Structures are given as C-alpha cells and as structure tokens.
Amino acid sequence: MQPLNRNAKSANAKVARHDPAPSRLKYRMERLKLTPGFRFCMRVVLPCAMAFGAVSLWASSDDNRAAFNQMIADARETIESRPEFQVKLMAVDGASPKVAEQIRQALPVDFPISSFDLDLGKMHETVVAMHAVKSAQVRVRQGNVLQIEIEERVPAVLRRGDRGLELLDETGALVGPTKTRANHVMLPVIAGDGAHDAVPEALALYKVTGPLRSRLRGFERMGARRWDVVLDQGQRILLPEANPVRALERTIAMDQAIQMLARDLVVVDLRLPRRPTIRMGQDATQAMWAAHTINAAGE
Numbered sequence: 001m002q003p004l005n006r007n008a009k010s011a012n013a014k015v016a017r018h019d020p021a022p023s024r025l026k027y028r029m030e031r032l033k034l035t036p037g038f039r040f041c042m043r044v045v046l047p048c049a050m051a052f053g054a055v056s057l058w059a060s061s062d063d064n065r066a067a068f069n070q071m072i073a074d075a076r077e078t079i080e081s082r083p084e085f086q087v088k089l090m091a092v093d094g095a096s097p098k099v100a101e102q103i104r105q106a107l108p109v110d111f112p113i114s115s116f117d118l119d120l121g122k123m124h125e126t127v128v129a130m131h132a133v134k135s136a137q138v139r140v141r142q143g144n145v146l147q148i149e150i151e152e153r154v155p156a157v158l159r160r161g162d163r164g165l166e167l168l169d170e171t172g173a174l175v176g177p178t179k180t181r182a183n184h185v186m187l188p189v190i191a192g193d194g195a196h197d198a199v200p201e202a203l204a205l206y207k208v209t210g211p212l213r214s215r216l217r218g219f220e221r222m223g224a225r226r227w228d229v230v231l232d233q234g235q236r237i238l239l240p241e242a243n244p245v246r247a248l249e250r251t252i253a254m255d256q257a258i259q260m261l262a263r264d265l266v267v268v269d270l271r272l273p274r275r276p277t278i279r280m281g282q283d284a285t286q287a288m289w290a291a292h293t294i295n296a297a298g299e
Helices: 002-017 024-033 036-059 062-080 097-106 120-128 195-207 210-215 244-258 282-298
Strands: 089-093 133-141 145-152 157-161 164-168 174-178 189-192 216-222 226-231 236-238 265-269 277-280
Touching (some): 024 036, 036 062, 089 097, 097 120, 097 145, 120 145, 189 195, 195 216, 195 226, 195 244, 210 216, 210 226, 210 244, 226 244
Parallel strands (some): 089 145, 157 189, 189 216, 236 265
Antiparallel strands (some): 133 145, 157 164, 164 174, 226 236, 265 277
C-alpha cells in the first residue's frame, strides 16, 4: 500500500506544478483591464497625452513655430484677397448731400479693400458721433458694397448762444451750426441758460402762438426755470414756471378780445397767475399821468 501512496503524491505534485490557472498578479491585471475607467484611459487619455507631447515637442522649436505662423498668414492672405471679399464702393443712404459728404470725409477708405480689413464697429462709432446723425447702420451688403444707412436729426429750433446760431432737434440734441436765420425762417428761436434742455416745452409754446406768429421773435429761458415770449416792438410776455402753455393761451385770448398787445405795453407779467400785471410804455405812462393831473386839477 505504501508504494501506491508515494506514486499518488508525486502525481498530484506534477499536476499542481502544471495548473493552467493564472497567477494572482495576472488575474488582477485582467480584472483591471475590464474596468471602464482603465479602458477609457488606455483608449482616449493615453493617445491624447502622447499626441499633445509630440505637438509640444515639435512646437518647442522656434523654426517650427515661425514656419507654422507663416503658413497661417499665407493662407489668410490668400482667402482675404479673393475677389468675392473685395469691397469696391461705399453707398450712403438716408443722408442729405452735405451730411453724406461729411461721412465720406470722416471715413477715408481706399477701395478696393478686403472686407476683413474693415472695422465696421469703429466706423459705426465715427458716424453716430456726428451731430447731424441720429442713428446709423454700417454693413457690407451683397455686391461688395459698404452700405451706410443714416437717420438724420431733423432741425426743430434755432438756438442763439455764444457760438452763434445752432440747430437743435426736438429733443434738444445739437444738429449743427447755421449762419443766418433766413435759411430757417419757419423754426422758432430760443435763447438763455438751459434752453436746450427745455426744447419740447418751447415747441409746445410755439404751437399755440398762431395769432402772434407774425410778431414772434423767439423764446428766452430765464434762470433755467421759465420762458419769456419775445415779441417785436420790444414787448415781452413773462410766463410762469408751471403751466406756461395755458398762461400763454389766456394771454392770446385776451389780446384777441381787447387788442391788449396792440397798446403801448412793454411787459405782460404772468408769473403770478392769480395776479397778472402789465408794464406800460413811456408814452402811455406819461399820458396816464397827464390824465390824472387834469382830473385832479378839475376836481
């Protein structure tokens, strides 16, 4: 029996030495290869890292970088110089001939020029900075034309100040200077401190001056608070700070009823609505005193 046991043990030892099962390290490596994170690193991260390292190594050479930049510049120049990107004309729409000429002088562009070399944002800032321009659109339209669409400010009043006569729009924004009033006889004239800040109120007053329009010389802002209506023959209507349009309408109605402004008056003071006063001219004052003297002598 003993020889058989020895032979069995030796056979078992041989079988154990030729066991096909993997080792513990190999088993763990196989398990690691099956994890999603490891597979992602091997398939994505490692190739990207190797590619990045290769590019970094290549770009570390000054000659390689210079050659690459020159290649990009040549490619860009080739694309930008193509005929379909060449702008050949400038069109200014919505502007008067004078404003259009000012825009062309403010934007000295040498045509033809590549559309990539046009700074449309800076051009837009230059155009809208002009006093006569209310809004503008700058773009390159089909046909390789630089299109500038303008909305001009419309003059609404004439302002007389230290710099002479200036045109303002309905909001009080400056439109531009003018030499004489004869070029804009249909526009009212304003003057005084802060007059440009109260243009809408001046226009409202101007609308109700129909019966006095032929005698109207303008509106003067007093103390940046209220208006004086200036008429010919040295007459003035002093309007209150509150509700000046209504006060002027009452004055016009009174003038139409009794021809008040046709008399020898210098000032009609409406600053106190409940107590309007008038200031007579020198001849009327002397005549009144003479009448009082005669009456007093007769008594």
